[in-house]
Amino acid sequence: MTMKALVYTGTQEVEYRDENKPVAGPNQALIEVAATAICGSDMHAYHGLDERRVPPLILGHEVAGKLITGAPHLVGQQVVINPLITCGKCSPCLSGRANLCSDREIIGMRLEGAYAQYLVIDETNLLIPPAALEPWVACLTEPTATALHAVALVERVGYRPLSEQRCLIIGGGAIGLLTALILAAKGCCNIDLAETNALRRNTIEEQAVARVFDPSSEAVPNANGYDVVFDCVGAGVTRAMASEHVVAGGILSHVGLQNSHEGLDIRRITLQEITLLGNYCYTQADMQAALDMLAGDRLGDLKWVQLRPLSEGAQAFSDLHHGRAAAAKIVLQPDHLL
Incomplete structure (x- = not known):
């Protein structure tokens, strides 16, 4: 057949x-x-x-x-x-x-x-x-679990609750947007999101969970840096951006897998005790938690x-x-x- x-x-x-x-x-x-x-x-x-x-x-x-x-x-x-x-x-x-x-x-x-x-x-x-x-x-459920897994790893190692963290998300695809929605659902109210595509920026702005900006033409909104940076692209240019804008003692969460070459400022990560987190997929618990969030309408419209x-x-x-x-x-x- x-x-x-x-x-x-x-x-x-x-x-x-x-x-x-x-x-x-x-x-x-x-x-x-x-x-x-x-x-x-x-x-x-x-x-x-x-x-x-x-x-x-x-x-x-x-x-x-x-x-x-x-x-x-x-x-x-x-x-x-x-x-x-x-x-x-x-x-x-x-x-x-x-x-x-x-x-x-x-x-x-x-x-x-x-x-x-x-x-x-x-x-x-x-x-x-x-x-x-x-x-x-x-x-x-699967992409939500991926974003939820990344957020959960940050929660595990963070010094302060997410609700107090200044967060930068690089990339406005589904994982980036879901990360913003999950952070907001957990009480985080200081979220900036970098996205180069104007159509996607408009879509994300309608969700009203993050300040959205174009990193190719605009400076990051928070000039003092971010406690947590989620790189949801995983390219050399985004790793460089993440390395530059995470604060000393902060967390860099590497989620995207576009390539595996340049970008990370390892010297700065070492000297300023920045925590670098790799993220791969999710656990069964993440999948169930993601399904529960979607079923409970906790991620917007x-x-x-x-x-x-x-x-x-x-x-x-x-x-x-x-x-x-x-x-x-x-x-x-x-x-x-x-």
Whole structure:
């Protein structure tokens, strides 16, 4: 049997076409996909910059859907997918930090992803959202968990509560905006956000959770620096910006993964005892907490999300590539659900 899928076929190329419908193996679940969001890592692959994602490949890992087979007590229910597959036996897994598992995999990287009508995943990777939660909202659980994980690491090492911190977020994509929304939900009221795309700046300003500015033409609003800087881009220029504007004794949270080269001022980080935090994905606890935040309407009106048919996925990727999308997040849905 076949299904419709959006397939990454080469640099800046994705194709909507027929693919073989996946078959669930032992202890796996077959999911009918209801919504899959486009992640920055999918764009990284689209640009031909991720050697781990080799075309042809179905990308996509931010997903919600309905259980068709597997986990008999859940058949027919709406589910959210934890796309991170881990061994469950190593020290990080057993200590609750499965995101650091040395055998970790994530769908849409080497394994087929969720820009498709159907998806297969281990039964242990299922979360159950409230029945009333729309799938396009539920699929935001994964990026929300990524931002929540970054904020949680800062909370763990910070000297003062977040509500007292001056925070700078670099990058106004979904992770950057979600970080701002989570900080605001935790009582932080001094948040600045740097974003070069004017369309996205307008979208973020409508959320009224941060002072938004263009770092390519404007100085940072707080000339005295920031207690916490979240680099949600992860490029040389943004690492340099983060290194410059974090205060002595502050925290630099490196979340983005655009490249791994220049930018960090290691000498300053050392001499001024700046804490550098790496962030990778999330734990199962982060996923559940993120789902709870979304279900509890704690992250605003979500008007920064745009829904598009899966068949128009190539245009969505192109719009993101050319900076034509005002939405911080585009969610693709199988055509028959729209």
